[in-house]
Amino acid sequence: MVGAGGIGCYYAARLIHAGHECVLVARGKHLQALQQHGLQLQHPQFVFDAPVIATDVAGLCQDYACEDFDLLILAAKSSATIPLMEQLQSWVVTAKTPMLSLQNGVTNEKHIAAIMGMERTAGGLAVKIGAHIVAPGKVEATGEAQIDFGAWPSAAANPGLQPLLAVLSPLFTEAGIPNTLYDKVNYALWRKLVINNGVNPLTALTLMDTQAVTSDPVLRHTVHRMMEETARAANIAGVSLTAEDVEQMFSLICRFDAIKTSMQVDREKGRPMEIEDICGPVIQYCREGGQPAETTELIRTLLLRASALDHR
Ligand SMILES: NC(=O)C1=CN([C@@H]2O[C@H](COP(=O)(O)OP(=O)(O)OC[C@H]3O[C@@H](n4cnc5c(N)ncnc54)[C@H](OP(=O)(O)O)[C@@H]3O)[C@@H](O)[C@H]2O)C=CC1
Ligand SMILES: CC(C)(CO)C(=O)C(=O)O
Structure with missing residues (x-):
């Protein structure tokens, strides 16, 4: 989960709780707190308080191979997409792992595809959710917290991603994340x-x-x-x-x-x-x-x- 702030921590917590391995990529005091005290997350229907694996971008690129991951999720602010993709470029080009954006805006996928290639780019959104870091390592969230996603720019133009996305949809559901897989994610x-x-x-x-x-x-x-x-x-x-x-x-x-x-x-x-x-x-x-x-x-x-x- 690259850019594990309010949104990234919420969905990472859901996935970890469901038994998936997830590395949280963050920085500063929030990263320090995640490493030292774990993640504390409060949602009206879901509470998570447990240690997590957290690192920064340099640690991710140094300690892991990109191919170790089935999926990279980008949940940073849209303004961080280009700098983050530039930092990750030499690491992501060593593998074929796709990336799913969970960011507001309509231009993130274009920037991801410029580095990863369209065939590795899935568009997506965090929908009906409010989730914010209230103190380092602490997140408060509310809402149904859905994910809308799909091959970018469309399933017809990018059919190679469909098998993975078809697996992801029930996996998200089982993790308590309602979701909709779109043919036309744009x-x-x-x-x-x-x-x-x-x-x-x-x-x-x-x-x-x-x-x-x-x-x-x-x-x-x-x-x-x-x-x-x-x-x-x-x-x-x-x-x-x-x-x-x-x-x-x-x-x-x-x-x-x-x-x-x-x-x-x-x-x-x-x-x-x-x-x-x-x-x-x-x-x-x-x-x-x-x-x-x-x-x-x-x-x-x-x-x-x-x-x-x-x-x-
Ligand atoms: N928050 C919400 O309720 C909702 C947000 N969204 C969308 O989801 C996306 C994520 O939003 P949100 O979770 O609020 O954002 P946050 O700012 O809470 O989280 C992003 C995290 O990424 C970190 N980050 C940025 N650049 C780097 C880097 N180079 N290395 C390591 N960590 C980095 C930030 O650190 P730092 O703080 O130091 O920059 C921050 O902790 C946005 O597009 C937003 O519009 C959609 C629905 C609701
Ligand atoms: C408006 C809202 C809360 C909808 O999820 C959102 O996307 C945001 O805060 O950026």
Whole structure:
């Protein structure tokens, strides 16, 4: 599990609990705590408190062969994908092990495929989950915590991965991870971006949780606008999202637990936010289509300004 933070620790704990061997790749105080005291994870339906095998990227490349692993999972922030893949490049090219991204955004898979090759690249997402490091080695999680995944960019274009993914699906289920295997994972990635562009930047800007934002009469409208702009961008990018997809994503986030989004937590902790990974493709494709994503551009600009003031 490369980038074992909130999301990576949750799914790693589920897999370890189900009897799978998993190496957690992390860094800093969180890594030290994982090595010295193990992982403590709290979820309303699942508690994990046990030693784990944890190392950093250098330790992974030095102490393990890539072929030791059946699967590499990348669960770092999207902004860390390129640097991590560059660090891993000389290690991953020695084997054929595939990599599954569990990251928000629609561009991670392209960066993974540039190093690993498309035939080793699976796209994926952590869905209906909130999971955050609350102290080094300690993670709190909530939600059904599903995984949506599939061969990237699609099963038809990348059929060689299907046998492994078909094995992974029941394995995830047995580990208590509800999952859906998609033939067209790009559809799942863009559909999730509808939620992320809808609530992540706005919750980070206002420091209000998802429920506060979606029940506010003005902000609720802004969320819906940013979701519509994401669907428009998807269609320009060649991924068909309908008005019904937007309504489903809007109603899902309105009904979901009141949670802090990952971007809100990043701002609160003074860490880099996934602004360009979430808003970037929406802005880029809508501009290309000749009808700019005005609300997304406004909220992104305000958030960049707020973040600059935070760091003054
Ligand atoms: N958190 C959530 O509730 C949800 C998150 N997501 C998505 O899941 C993905 C993961 O998010 P999240 O779990 O919140 O992220 P976190 O920041 O909690 O976890 C990522 C971890 O990777 C570590 N890391 C980054 N670079 C390296 C490196 N070079 N070597 C070792 N460790 C490294 C980070 O360390 P450091 O802190 O030092 O950078 C961090 O501990 C994101 O794309 C996010 O948008 C999706 C649904 C919900
Ligand atoms: C909006 C949410 C919580 C949905 O899982 C998410 O993906 C995030 O916090 O980044």
